[in-house]
Amino acid sequence: MSKTPTRTSGHPVSAKRRATSRAARASDPKVVSAELPLIKLNRAERAAERRQAIIDAAMEEFISRGFAATRLDDIAKRAGVAKGTIYLHFKDKESMFEELIRTAIVPLVARMQGPPPASGTVRDLVEAFALNFIKEIATTRRGDIVRLIVAEGPRFPAIADFYYREVVSKGLAGMRAMIELGIARGEIRNANLAKFPQILVAPAMIAVIWQSLFAKHAPLDAVEMFRTHLDLIFGERRTA
Amino acid sequence: MSKTPTRTSGHPVSAKRRATSRAARASDPKVVSAELPLIKLNRAERAAERRQAIIDAAMEEFISRGFAATRLDDIAKRAGVAKGTIYLHFKDKESMFEELIRTAIVPLVARMQGPPPASGTVRDLVEAFALNFIKEIATTRRGDIVRLIVAEGPRFPAIADFYYREVVSKGLAGMRAMIELGIARGEIRNANLAKFPQILVAPAMIAVIWQSLFAKHAPLDAVEMFRTHLDLIFGERRTA
DNA sequence: TGACGATGACTGACTAGTCAGTCATAAATT
C-alpha cells in the first residue's frame, strides 16, 4: 500500500532540463538526416523532420512488437520527441498504425516498378523483377512490413483492403500480363498458370516469411530458390 | 463493467449448467431441476472438461485477436469459468499461449500423416498429401493457427523453434524424400528441386494466408492452383 | 445407508500496475 498511488509514471530521469531534449538533438548524431550546416530549419522543415523520425521509430516498434504490444512511450523515446508530439501528427495509435502501413507500401511498390522492362525474354523480365523483390524486400527490414500486414491484417480490415487493392491485385495483374506474354511467345508451356499468378510469386513470399521466422535455424538462398522455381515454369536453364 | 455480478454463462461454447451454482441458488433454487441430462461427472472428469473449454476458448480468442490483445477475462467468459480457474491450469498468459500452440500442432501434424503412402506415381502421392493439407488445414480454422504462428513467431522464439523442429524440418524432409523419389523414377525433371522443397509447398502456404486475408476480396481455388503447380513440376497432366 | 467433516476445485473482488490520450505550461518563433 505504501507503494506509489501518487506519481505513478515516474520516469527516473526526470531532471528538470527540458532544454536537454533539444540540445541533445542538436549534438546527438542520431537518426536525423545529415543536415550538414545544421543551420536554421524553418518550422515546416523541422516538423517534417520530426514527423519522419516518429514514423521511422513507430515502424521499428510496430514491426518488432506488433500493434497491441507497442507502447507510444517507446516510439516517442526512440524518435527523440515527447509523447504529446506524436499527437500533433497523428490522431491516435490506431490511425497512426494504418497511415504508417499505407505510406510504407508506396515506396515498397515504387521500388518494384523501378527497373523498366528490359528487353529480353519474358523469363529475364520475371527474373529481374523477382530478384529485385528479393534484394529490396525479402531480405531486408521491409520484408517485415509484409509480415506485419499478414499478422495484423485480419484485425485491421482497412489495411487488408488497402493492401489488396493497392498491392496484391495490381501485382497479380502485372504478373498475369507477364505470364500471358510468356505464353504468347511460347516460353511458358502451361497456359493455366495465367489463372494463378500467385504461383509465380509464392516462393518469394515464402522467402519473406522464412527469413523472419527460420533464418537462424536454416538460412535460405532465396535467389537460387527462385531461379529453380523459374526453371519449373520456363524449362531448365542453361546453367552457369 | 459495473453490471456483471450475474455471471451470464450463456455463451456459445459448451457452457455446462453447473455454472448456475451460486447465483441460481441465491435467487431461484427450484428452477435448476429443469432439463439437462446432466450426466454425473466426477471431479477429474469435470476438471478435464473445463480445461478443454478453456483451451478452446483461448484458441479462439488468440486466433482472432493475437496474443497481446487477448484478455484473459474474455477467455474466461467464453469458457464459462472464472478467471481464477484459468490459473489452476496454466501458469500465466504467456505459457498458456505457448502450450496452446504446442498442443495445437500435434493434431495438425497427425492429420497430415493420416493417409499412408498409397501406391501410385509420386505425383499421386504428393497430390494426395497436398489436397489433404488444403482440405484439412488451409481452408479451415486450423489454418489460422499457422497464421498465428507466423504472426507471433518472432516474438515467441520458443514457439518458432518448436514449430521449426516439429513441423517445418520434418515436413521438408518428407517433401525432399518424395522429390528424390520422383527424380529417381524420372517423374521429376529438375533435380535442383530437391534442394528447395519449399517450392513444392509454397502455393499451399500461400493459400493459407490468402484465405485469412483476401478470401472476401477474391476467393482462391486452392486445389486447382495446386494442381497447376504440380503440372509445372511433373509436366502437363492429361486434363479433365 | 445416511450423516458429517475434510478436501480442493472454483469463484470474483481486489491489488498492483500499465498505457493511451490530455492539457497546463514552457519554449520557440513571428
Next chain:
DNA sequence: AATTTATGACTGACTAGTCAGTCATCGTCA
C-alpha cells in the same frame, strides 16, 4: 508580446494475476 509548437506529468480506463472464502464432492464412520 502574441502565437505557434513541444513537452511530460497526469488521469482514467483497463488488465494480469492473487487469494480468502464458498460449496459440491468424497471418504469415513455410525
